[in-house]
Amino acid sequence: MMKAVCLLSGGMDSSTLAYVARDMGYVVYALHMAYGQRTENRERECARKISELLGAEEFLEISLAYFARIGGSSLVDRAMAIADHVEGETAMPSTYVPFRNANLLSIATSYAEARGADAIFIGVQASDYAGYPDCRPEFIDAFQRVIDLGTADSTRIRLITPFVRMNKADILRTGIDLGVPYEHTWSCYRSDGPACGRCDSCFYRLEAFRRVGARDPIAYAEER
Amino acid sequence: MMKAVCLLSGGMDSSTLAYVARDMGYVVYALHMAYGQRTENRERECARKISELLGAEEFLEISLAYFARIGGSSLVDRAMAIADHVEGETAMPSTYVPFRNANLLSIATSYAEARGADAIFIGVQASDYAGYPDCRPEFIDAFQRVIDLGTADSTRIRLITPFVRMNKADILRTGIDLGVPYEHTWSCYRSDGPACGRCDSCFYRLEAFRRVGARDPIAYAEER
Numbered sequence: 284m285m286k287a288v289c290l291l292s293g294g295m296d297s298s299t300l301a302y303v304a305r306d307m308g309y310v311v312y313a314l315h316m317a318y319g320q321r322t323e324n325r326e327r328e329c330a331r332k333i334s335e336l337l338g339a340e341e342f343l344e345i346s347l348a349y350f351a352r353i354g355g356s357s358l359v360d361r362a363m364a365i366a367d368h369v370e371g372e373t374a375m376p377s378t379y380v381p382f383r384n385a386n387l388l389s390i391a392t393s394y395a396e397a398r399g400a401d402a403i404f405i406g407v408q409a410s411d412y413a414g415y416p417d418c419r420p421e422f423i424d425a426f427q428r429v430i431d432l433g434t435a436d437s438t439r440i441r442l443i444t445p446f447v448r449m450n451k452a453d454i455l456r457t458g459i460d461l462g463v464p465y466e467h468t469w470s471c472y473r474s475d476g477p478a479c480g481r482c483d484s485c486f487y488r489l490e491a492f493r494r495v496g497a498r499d500p501i502a503y504a505e506e507r
Numbered sequence: 508m509m510k511a512v513c514l515l516s517g518g519m520d521s522s523t524l525a526y527v528a529r530d531m532g533y534v535v536y537a538l539h540m541a542y543g544q545r546t547e548n549r550e551r552e553c554a555r556k557i558s559e560l561l562g563a564e565e566f567l568e569i570s571l572a573y574f575a576r577i578g579g580s581s582l583v584d585r586a587m588a589i590a591d592h593v594e595g596e597t598a599m600p601s602t603y604v605p606f607r608n609a610n611l612l613s614i615a616t617s618y619a620e621a622r623g624a625d626a627i628f629i630g631v632q633a634s635d636y637a638g639y640p641d642c643r644p645e646f647i648d649a650f651q652r653v654i655d656l657g658t659a660d661s662t663r664i665r666l667i668t669p670f671v672r673m674n675k676a677d678i679l680r681t682g683i684d685l686g687v688p689y690e691h692t693w694s695c696y697r698s699d700g701p702a703c704g705r706c707d708s709c710f711y712r713l714e715a716f717r718r719v720g721a722r723d724p725i726a727y728a729e730e731r
Contacts, residue, residue, distance in 0.1 A: 345573040349614065352567065355621030381620035384633050385657050389606060390573065396605035397579030417657040425652045433609050433641040465531040 286340070286400040287443070288312045288391045293329030295488055296406035298460035303445050304404045305337050305459055312398060313339040314391055318380065319351030320376060321361075323477040332467040345390060349462075356380040356437045365472050368486035376414050376483060378472055384417035385426065388442070392430050395440050402441045410450050420447050451491035458495060466500040477502040510564070510624040511667070512536045512615045517553030519712055520630035520670060522692045523682035527669050528628045529561050535621055537563040538542040538615055542604065543575030545585075549699040556691040565622075569614060578714050589696050592710035600638050600707060602696055609639035609650065612666070619664050626665045633682055634674050644671050675715035683721060690724040701726040 287309035292300045305311055311423040313334040317323040327344065334342040350356070357363035357377040366377060384407065391403045407418040408429050416422065425441045434440065458465070470488040471478035478485050492499040511533035513525045529535055534673040537558040551568065558566040574580070581587035581601040590601060608631065615627045631642040651666045658664065670678050682689070692714045695702035698712065702709050704727040716723040 336685040343576065345576075349569040350617065351567075353614075355617075379659070381617040382613060382654075382657055383617070384612075385653055386617060389609040389613045390577075393574070393579075393607070393610060394577050397577045416659055419656060422653065422656040425649065425656050428649045429609055429646065429653055430606075432643060432646040433606055435603070435640060444674045504548050 284308075284310050285402070286310045286312060286395075286398060287402040287404055288314050288395040288398070288400050289339075289404040290387055290406065291315050291330045291334060293326035293331075293333065293468060294406075294456070294470045294484075295463075295465060295468045295491075296408065296454055296463070298329070298333045298465070299454050299461070299463050300404050300406040300446065301333060301337055301339070302458060302461040302463050309402065311337060311339040311401060313342045313396065314394055315342065315344045316347055316387055316390065318347040318383070318386075319347075320380075321365075322469060322471060323475060323485070325469045329467050329469045333412075333464070334466070336464060339489050343394060347386065349366070350380055350383070350386075353381065354504075365482050367481045368483045373414050378483065379415055382417060388426055391458055392434065392440060396434050397467050400440065404443050404445070406446050406454075407444055408446045408449060408451070408454070410448070418447075420444075423447065428479075451487050451493075452494040455491045455495050455497070459495070469501070474504070478502045480505045498504075508532075508534050509626070510534045510536060510619075510622060511626040511628055512538050512619040512622070512624050513563075513628040514611055514615055514630065515539050515554045515558060516553060516629075517550035517557065517692060518694045518708075519634070519682070519687075519689060519692045519715075520664045520678055522553070522557045522684070522689070523687050524628050524630040525557060525561055525563070525668065525679050526682060526685040526687050528626075528667075531630075533626065535561060535563040536618065536624060537566045538618055539568045540571055540602075540614065541568070542571040542607070542610075544604075545697060546693060546695060546699050549693045551656045553691050553693045556690070557654065560688060560691070566723070568678060571610065574604055574607070574610075577605065589706055590705045602707065603639055606641060608639075608646070612650050616664060618660050620658050624664065626667050628669070629668050630670050630678075631668055632670045632675070632678070634672070638660070642671075644668075647671065675711050676718040679719050679721070683719070683729055698728070701728045703722065703727075704729045
C-alpha cells in the first residue's frame with residue numbers, strides 16, 4: 284500500500300485534498316498544524332473530524348506556537364487587524380505568515396521519512412492567492428529538490444500538489460464528486476464561528492460555492 | 508547595521524559560528540531549538556550563556572517537541588541506543604533526525620524575514636558527518652533557492668555556511684582566535700554531564716582539541 288502524508292488544516296482545500304489522496308489509493312497520514320492563528324480551535328476540530336470520516340491511518344497534530352513569537356503576520360499577531368477582502372488587490376496580504384509553507388513541508392517531510400511514506404500532499408494553489416510567495420509552483424519544485432537532497436539516499440518522497448493550477452471552484456467540484464463533508468471544514472481567518480464572510484478566505488470560499496451553484500453548509504455572520 | 512539569525516545549538520561549532528558572525532559585523536539574533544534530544548537542558552543553558560557573552564540582540568528559544576513524536580532517530584527516541592563512535596563507518600548514523608536541518612532553516616528563515624535580517628548562519632560541515640544528507644553543500648544551495656522563491660519579493664536573505672568545507676580542528680582554531688569560551692559549550696549526544704567521551708559527537712570534539720593541541724575545558728566521564 285502506498286502511504287501519503289496529507290497536510291490537513293481543516294479548510295475546504297486541504298479537506299478535499301485528503302479525499303483526493305485516498306481516492307488515488309493512498310493510505311492517509313493526516314498532519315494538522317496549529318500555529319497560533321485566531322481560528323485554530325475550530326480548524327483543529329474540523330481536521331480531526333475529516334481525518335476520522337475518511338479513515339486516516341494516523342492523525343498527527345503539531346503545535347507551532349513559535350509563529351506567534353516570531354510575529355510579522357496578522358494571522359498570528361492579535362495586535363494586527365485582518366483586512367476585508369479587496370477586489371483586485373495584488374500586494375502581499377497581511378495574513379502572509381513568513382515562510383509558513385516551508386515550515387509545514389519540512390515537518391511533513393520529517394514525518395513522511397520516519398513513516399516510510401511515498402508522498403506528501405499539499406493543497407497550495409497559485410491562482411487565488413497570488414500574493415503568497417510560498418504557493419508558487421516554482422517554490423514547490425525547489426522544495427522537491429531540497430527533499431531529494433536532504434533526506435536519506437534510500438528515501439523517495441514525491442511532493443504532490445493536485446490543486447496548484449486549479450481555482451477554488453474546480454477544487455470544490457472535485458470535492459463534491461468525492462463526497463467531502465464541507466460542513467466539517469473551516470476557512471474564515473477571523474472567527475471560530477460564525478464565519479465573518481468578509482475576509483479573503485471567506486470571500487474565495489463563498490465565491491467558489493456561488494460559481495459551482497451549491498450552498499455552503501457552514502454559518503456566516505454576514506454574506507456579501 | 509547588518510542583522511543575522513544564527514542557529515545556536517550550544518555546541519562547539521554553532522558557538523564558534525555566532526562569534527564569526529559577530530566578527531563579520533553582524534548584529535546577532537540567536538535562535539536556539541530544542542527538539543527532545545537527550546541533552547537539551549545542558550545545550551539550552553550553554554546556548555543562553557554564549558548568546559549573553561557575545562552580546563546577541565535577541566535570544567529566541569523554540570521547542571520542537573514534535574520530533575520526539577515523529578520519531579525515527581536515536582537522538583530523540585529513548586527506546587533506541589546511541590552507538591559509540593566506530594572508525595570508518597560510512598552508513599547513516601542512528602542519530603540522524605529525519606530532515607532536521609530543513610526544519611531548523613525554515614524556522615530561521617521565518618524569523619529572519621520577520622526581523623528584516625540579511626543573513627542566516629548555520630554551522631553545517633560536509634566532512635565530519637558524511638552520513639547526514641542535510642549537511643551537504645548541495646542541500647544548502649537548494650535551500651537557498653527555496654528561500655529566494657518562498658519569501659516576499661522584497662526579502663533578501665543569504666544563507667551563510669562558513670564551516671561547510673572546514674573540519675572541526677579548523678573551526679576550533681578559528682574559535683580560539685576569536686576567544687570563544689568553550690567551557691560554555693556542549694557536544695555530547697548521550698549525557699547532560701559529564702560528557703561520555705565515546706559517542707560520535709564527543710569523539711570528533713576530542714579529536715579536534717587533540718589536533719589543535721589544546722585542552723577541552725569540559726569534564727568527561729572517560730576519554731579514549
